[in-house]
Amino acid sequence: MSNNAKGRPTFDKLPLLIVAVLVVMASLPRFCSVPSHLEGKLAPDVSIDIVANGGDLATPVALQALRGHVVVLAFWATWCPPCNTEAPILNRVWGRFRDRGLVMIGVSNDDSSDVIAPWAIDRGVTYPLAFDRGSVSRAYSVSALPTVVVISKEGNVLLAQTGMVSERTLSQLVEKNLRDY
Amino acid sequence: MISSLTGRSERRLALVIFLSALIPLAVSVSLGASLFRQASSIWFDPEVGEQLDRGVDVYKDYVRAVKDDMRHQADVIASDQALREAARRGNSELELTALESSFSAYPNLVALRVVSINGRTLASHDRGRRLDTNAEKSLEVRRPLGDAASSPILVATFAVDRKRFDELESAGNIVAKYHQLEASRNDLYQGFIRAFSVLIGLTLALTLPLGFVLARGVTRRVRRLASAIERVAAGDFSVRVPVTGSDELTELASAFNRMVDEMAGARARIEYLQRMGAWQEMAQRLAHEIKNPLTPIQLAVQQCHRKYNGDSEQFRALLDTTLEIVEEEVATLRRLVGTFSDFARMPHAEPQAADVAEFLREFREQFSHIEEALELGDGIDDVSGGIDIEWRIPDEVVSASIDRQMLRRVLVNLVRNAAQAIRSSPAKAGRIIISIAQTPTTCFVVVEDSGPGILESDRIKLFDPYFTTKSDGTGLGLAIAKKIVIEHGGEVEALGSSELGGAKFVIALPVT
Numbered sequence: 001m002s003n004n005a006k007g008r009p010t011f012d013k014l015p016l017l018i019v020a021v022l023v024v025m026a027s028l029p030r031f032c033s034v035p036s037h038l039e040g041k042l043a044p045d046v047s048i049d050i051v052a053n054g055g056d057l058a059t060p061v062a063l064q065a066l067r068g069h070v071v072v073l074a075f076w077a078t079w080c081p082p083c084n085t086e087a088p089i090l091n092r093v094w095g096r097f098r099d100r101g102l103v104m105i106g107v108s109n110d111d112s113s114d115v116i117a118p119w120a121i122d123r124g125v126t127y128p129l130a131f132d133r134g135s136v137s138r139a140y141s142v143s144a145l146p147t148v149v150v151i152s153k154e155g156n157v158l159l160a161q162t163g164m165v166s167e168r169t170l171s172q173l174v175e176k177n178l179r180d181y
Numbered sequence: 182m183i184s185s186l187t188g189r190s191e192r193r194l195a196l197v198i199f200l201s202a203l204i205p206l207a208v209s210v211s212l213g214a215s216l217f218r219q220a221s222s223i224w225f226d227p228e229v230g231e232q233l234d235r236g237v238d239v240y241k242d243y244v245r246a247v248k249d250d251m252r253h254q255a256d257v258i259a260s261d262q263a264l265r266e267a268a269r270r271g272n273s274e275l276e277l278t279a280l281e282s283s284f285s286a287y288p289n290l291v292a293l294r295v296v297s298i299n300g301r302t303l304a305s306h307d308r309g310r311r312l313d314t315n316a317e318k319s320l321e322v323r324r325p326l327g328d329a330a331s332s333p334i335l336v337a338t339f340a341v342d343r344k345r346f347d348e349l350e351s352a353g354n355i356v357a358k359y360h361q362l363e364a365s366r367n368d369l370y371q372g373f374i375r376a377f378s379v380l381i382g383l384t385l386a387l388t389l390p391l392g393f394v395l396a397r398g399v400t401r402r403v404r405r406l407a408s409a410i411e412r413v414a415a416g417d418f419s420v421r422v423p424v425t426g427s428d429e430l431t432e433l434a435s436a437f438n439r440m441v442d443e444m445a446g447a448r449a450r451i452e453y454l455q456r457m458g459a460w461q462e463m464a465q466r467l468a469h470e471i472k473n474p475l476t477p478i479q480l481a482v483q484q485c486h487r488k489y490n491g492d493s494e495q496f497r498a499l500l501d502t503t504l505e506i507v508e509e510e511v512a513t514l515r516r517l518v519g520t521f522s523d524f525a526r527m528p529h530a531e532p533q534a535a536d537v538a539e540f541l542r543e544f545r546e547q548f549s550h551i552e553e554a555l556e557l558g559d560g561i562d563d564v565s566g567g568i569d570i571e572w573r574i575p576d577e578v579v580s581a582s583i584d585r586q587m588l589r590r591v592l593v594n595l596v597r598n599a600a601q602a603i604r605s606s607p608a609k610a611g612r613i614i615i616s617i618a619q620t621p622t623t624c625f626v627v628v629e630d631s632g633p634g635i636l637e638s639d640r641i642k643l644f645d646p647y648f649t650t651k652s653d654g655t656g657l658g659l660a661i662a663k664k665i666v667i668e669h670g671g672e673v674e675a676l677g678s679s680e681l682g683g684a685k686f687v688i689a690l691p692v693t
């Protein structure tokens with residue numbers, strides 16, 4: 001029976017193994033959850049389902065396919081009052097720059113896509129509106145609404161901001177990027 | 182600060198999931214190990230080994246006996262005098278007869294040979310049937326046929342049924358294997374441990390990512406809430422958290438959003454009422470400043486008009502026109518002053534529990550009288566001519582706290598605006614819909630029209646006092662409406678009408 005002791009050391013290493021695992025877990029980097037972490041990086045490619053005001057945008061539209069345009073992704077929901085306040089601002093910026101190559105997409109976080117088109121009429125919103133089942137929001141770490149992401153012609157994230165965007169900030173940024181060419 | 186906490190909770194959650202997979206596994210390893218040890222101590226009992234060995238010994242004894250017997254038979258054959266004599270003489274014929282005579286007495290014999298010292302066969306006899314190596318096992322025994330060193334040698338070949346030996350061999354093999362196993366039981370034990378280590382490794386590899394994925398879903402939402410709470414705590418009410426999933430966190434998220442809505446609403450209301458207060462104060466002062474000189478102006482002009490006795494027809498006519506203009510303008514100013522001081526002295530709403538649907542039905546009944554009050558201008562025309570008003574009032578009770586008189590004023594203002602908007606449109610005719618909608622927390626009274634609608638840029642400004650696009654407007658109608666609605670704890674919004682294409686005003690009142 002004394003021979004058994006020879007077999008045990010393997011078994012005794014288990015706690016050590018667990019400790020090692022814990023150490024690894026503790027040192028794992030936290031998952032970034034703030035969209036502004038994306039600023040300066042290449043914008044994650046996503047597929048977006050346009051459900052209203054699509055115009056000549058294909059649906060689903062791949063972000064990759066919009067290279068060469070300045071893209072504004074505006075994350076919102078019909079039930080979000082600040083988003084409703086922000087909508088006219090976005091609408092004006094869209095109206096000003098659409099002919100110069102700005103693509104603006106309102107990405108809805110609503111539960112259903114049915115509420116999107118009536119909302120557009122209620123609010124007089126004319127920029128394209130999309131329905132997101134979560135993948136787009138996840139890709140851009142959207143943690144709160146509204147969130148605005150501005151993507152340059154080269155596909156880099158210029159701005160990723162949570163909370164209402166000011167008309168000045170947004171137009172200046174879009175204007176500058178449209179001119180830099 | 183909060184976010185670093187949630188990072189830890191993410192790891193904690195993953196750890197919990199991992200441990201809940203690991204603990205049963207670890208218990209089963211230790212159970213398995215002790216079971217293994219117990220089983221092996223029974224299985225590898227020394228007594229069992231001894232008994233097995235004894236069984237093998239019995240077989241060995243038997244084999245030895247068989248072999249001894251054959252050796253003995255060879256001895257007997259070799260000691261045959263006739264054979265020895267023939268061998269000594271080198272007479273192979275005699276040797277042959279001697280061999281033949283011995284043969285019949287030994288059934289196990291296969292062949293007998295006499296071989297010279299240098300290996301030459303001198304005589305041989307066999308049973309006439311060759312050795313069947315499949316069924317028989319042979320044993321060769323050599324015995325000298327004489328005392329001299331050069332004597333020929335008897336080679337006796339015996340055959341034994343092979344089955345016996347095979348049995349022996351397999352029994353021996355089993356026992357050997359048993360001993361081998363017994364010797365290698367530590368290797369077995371280690372194999373067992375190794376197998377479980379691999380299992381634990383697999384569990385790690387599977388549960389850790391799973392734990393992280395599961396934990397991430399939860400902690401991401403917690404972190405969203407945490408970061409939103411930080412913003413709200415800093416006084417920024419401009420964010421809401423996405424409401425995803427369907428668990429306690431979902432409820433927490435929508436409760437949070439509701440709370441921020443209420444806080445933001447309360448702040449907006451307070452700000453609006455403060456602004457209104459300032460406007461009202463100004464209106465009061467303005468009304469006072471304008472009203473005071475009106476009477477002296479009017480009196481002075483009237484006196485001028487009355488007291489003139491000259492005969493200049495021209496001057497007479499001028500005085501007539503002047504009086505007319507002044508009286509008209511003074512009347513307009515009086516009306517304006519009246520509106521201003523009305524606005525300035527507007528009472529606070531005192532809401533009481535009521536049925537909004539019933540209130541709206543009553544409003545519909547009174548509407549024919551109210552229509553006259555709508556003051557749509559061009560007094561001669563039937564005010565509602567060409568304007569079709571549709572009422573959509575539900576039969577069920579819609580309970581909210583309302584100040585009936587004040588809310589009536591709100592509706593009059595909205596309907597008047599709608600009618601004016603339709604009048605200002607090229608068609609001069611159109612539709613108005615007055616309806617009620619309800620959610621569990623809010624009831625909506627909606628007035629929409631088929632007029633020209635609202636410019637996006639005016640949407641917010643409409644409710645400011647004195648904002649008007651009409652030549653004879655005061656810009657107070659919507660300001661008063663908003664003040665009253667806010668005093669009801671509600672909100673009023675200007676939207677576009679998807680049904681009629683014009684404007685849509687939505688009054689939201691909290692349900693009681």
Ligand SMILES: Nc1ncnc2c1ncn2[C@@H]1O[C@H](COP(=O)(O)OP(=O)(O)O)[C@@H](O)[C@H]1O
Binds near residue numbers: 599602658
């Ligand atoms: N139903 C409507 N359709 C279009 N515009 C409207 C409507 N209701 C109000 N408005 C706009 O809002 C402005 C302010 O309205 P209000 O405060 O009632 O003042 P007033 O009626 O004296 O102009 C109006 O001048 C008009 O431009």
Ligand SMILES: [Mg+2]
Binds near residue numbers: 594597598656657
């Ligand atoms: Mg009015």
